[in-house]
Each structure stands twice: as C-alpha cells, then as structure tokens.
Amino acid sequence: MPIEENPPVHGGKIPHRTIGRLSLYRRQLGRMGGPDGTHVYSHQIADICGVTPEQVRRDLMVIGCSGSPNRGYPVAELVSDITAVLDGPEMQRVALVGIGNLGRALLAYFTGRHPKMSIVAAFDSDPEKADRIIHGCRCHPVQRMEEIVRAERIAVGVVAVPAAAAQGIADRLVAAGVRGLLNFAPVALRVPNSVFVEDIDVTTSLEKVAYFARAGKPATA
Amino acid sequence: MPIEENPPVHGGKIPHRTIGRLSLYRRQLGRMGGPDGTHVYSHQIADICGVTPEQVRRDLMVIGCSGSPNRGYPVAELVSDITAVLDGPEMQRVALVGIGNLGRALLAYFTGRHPKMSIVAAFDSDPEKADRIIHGCRCHPVQRMEEIVRAERIAVGVVAVPAAAAQGIADRLVAAGVRGLLNFAPVALRVPNSVFVEDIDVTTSLEKVAYFARAGKPATA
C-alpha cells in the first residue's frame, strides 16, 4: 500500500485556495475563542470570514477536522489542526530583501506577531541601512545575503525591492536555498519549478478595484 | 443607476481575472515599447508576464484587440485599448484611510506615478497627522472623511487601518459614495452587494508561501 504519510498528519494534497482560507479561519478563531463557547458552527466561521458554510466544512474536511451536529466544531482542536497543517514543526525563518518604505512597514507589522514565523534577517543595498536593527530585526548589506540565508537555513524570502532588482535578488535567494517567495515587485519572477511564488501587486489590485468600482462588481466578490 | 459611460468597443463582461492581467500586460508593454519593435507576439508578452501565449491572446480578444499573423500585435494600439478598458475617461480619485507605516508606504509608492489614478486625500484618527502633507498628499482628520469623500467625488477607498477599525471605516466610506475598496485589514468587510472589495492580506500570503515552501509547490504557480 503506497500510503504516503508526512510529519504532519494530513495525507494528501490541499487545494491551494484552501490554504489561504485556513489561515483566515485560524486568525478569526483566535479572536473569538475566549468567552465560553468552546464550539463553533460552520456558519459562524463562514459569517466572520466572508465565505459560505459549505466551503468552511469542505476546507475543514480536507484537513481531517470533524464536528458534531448540533454542537459544531471544537474551537481548540480546530486551531491546533489548522496549525499542524500551516505551520509545520519548527519556527519558519523568513528573509526580507529591500528595506524601503514597504520593507519597514512589513517589519513593523510582523515583528513578534507570529508564533511560528519570524523575519530573522533583512537586507538592503544601501550601506547606510546595514548593521542596524530596525523594528527588532537585524539588517545586513545585501552582499552577505547568500551567506546568511544559508547559515540561518531560511526557506522563505520576501522581495520588496524595485522592479529592476527583483529578478536578480530572486535568483540569489533561490541559489541560497529559499523555496518560497513573497514578491511585491511588479514583475513576474522566473524561478525553478520547485519554488513557490506568491505575488502581491498593489498597483494591479488598485486598478482592479478602480475598474470594478466603475464598471460594476461581478457576481462573485 | 449613476454614470454609465460607453467606452470604445468591448461590449460584454470582462472576466475578472482578465482585468488583473490586462493591468500587468500594460505595465510590461510600457516598459518594452521603445527600441524599435512596434509589434509584439503573444508569446513575448506571455514570457514577460509569466502566463501562456493563448491566455494572452484570449485576454486581448476579450477587449477586441487583434493582431496579424507573422507581425503580432501593435504595441501602441494595445496599450491604448487596454487603457480604454482599465482607466475610464477621467482621473480616478482615491482616498487612503490610515496613515501608519503601511499607509505612508502606499503614499510614497503611488504619489505621481499613475497618469489616471491619484490618492487625493488621506485620513487618520491621530490628530497629529491631520492637516499635513505627506508625500504630496493632503491629510485630514478622519472626522472629515465623509465630507471630503463626497466633495471630491472619490469612488475608491484604501483601508489601511487596524482590524478593529476597518469595518467602521468601510461603512462610512460606502455611505459617502465609495464603490470599491482595497482592504489591507485582516478582516472580511461587510459591504452592500454593489461595492467591490479586493483584499490584500499579507499575513495570509506569507503563511501560504511558508506552507508551499515546505510542502512543495502545487502544479500551478
């Protein structure tokens, strides 16, 4: 029997949109878990997260959570099951490249906020910024990037540099062993097939909003 | 039903993912239009933008662009056709709410960059920030938001406030006539059905990257 089991519990592939929603569910559950309700119904999660109840149930099913009718899902178990999927066993180390306005905002936003993920090093080509500590994160000259990424076993990189520099940075991060990138630069990064890239393109998003604000929202939000 | 303008050609609905890619195509075309090539092939656009050639052709077809075999698509016409769809006739005015680290980064990034879209007013609940000009944008106390949004006929709002404040701000923006929101707060905004919301959730995106960096990238990027 070729049953493929992994360090975490879930056996199979998790649809990629589901991962995003699980992150959402967990955050909102953390916010509501407290008063006394130890259980939630799928429709409550759905309301808070802006999705449908059956979507919630399906997502939870995928990661092997189950609830009981007329009691709902146990909050604590839900959170820990989602965490088992999303976070993996050890602290996830992240490198930030580009300490401009955006980079600093990211540092401010993230520092110390996440129990299982931390921006452990930041890099910039401006030597002014090197060897300082910004929002609790040590900054380095970009020349030392490979060395530090390797030494710290960093697997995730955040690209917050100008468009022209982004591809070069991505290449170097990948060469240093990074396997996932969050890219804020408005270019499509070319990376080997095994590396995952998520783009956040603020200009495109704003243009989309402007378009639909004018043309009328499509049926699906 | 308010302003219904009849832009050049495209008769029907444009699929919502297509809008995002058109924004991308236009930006990259602007960057490449210069040397001498007045025409591009779909596969060239595709390469630069990280999509497939047939996707490009379909997107362009939707907005009524056509190219000729063995010459490709005329760049200038492409850009102006995309612009006709995305930008609409007049300058699109945008309001920013929340002048924290992120808000300031957005102002720095956007000011004066876009020919048809401009952040014309920013708001914050901190009176320290009111009535100053940051990165060329006038800042106001949040109390005056409705008044100014209405007076300036602002149709797009950017929500860059803490989670707890986001829903209240969204309600007030919508009441003041905004029809599209770009939401950076990690909550699902409840808005009337006619208002379009695009979420940018950095934490979720990072968690997604961390997950796929660990678990292996899915087939589609």
Next chain:
DNA sequence: ACTTGTGAACCATTTCACAGCT
C-alpha cells in the same frame, strides 16, 4: 429542527488543438 459530511452538478477559467492567414 438544526447541524455535519459529501457525492454530484455547476461554474469560471485555462489549456488544447487546429483552421485560417500572411
């Protein structure tokens, strides 16, 4: 009566495959 769990239908979007043009 209200919930969960889930096969099946449905829908949007992408990709295939190829005819037609130059």
Next chain:
DNA sequence: AGCTGTGAAATGGTTCACAAGT
C-alpha cells in the same frame, strides 16, 4: 513556418442538495 483566433475539452474550485447524526 509561424503566427493569430477560437471552438471544444479539461481543470479546478464552488455550490447544491440531501442523507445521516444528535
């Protein structure tokens, strides 16, 4: 030979509808 334009098939994801649990 290599491109565009586009029906048709495939894919991926969401919603429906309902059986079963409590």
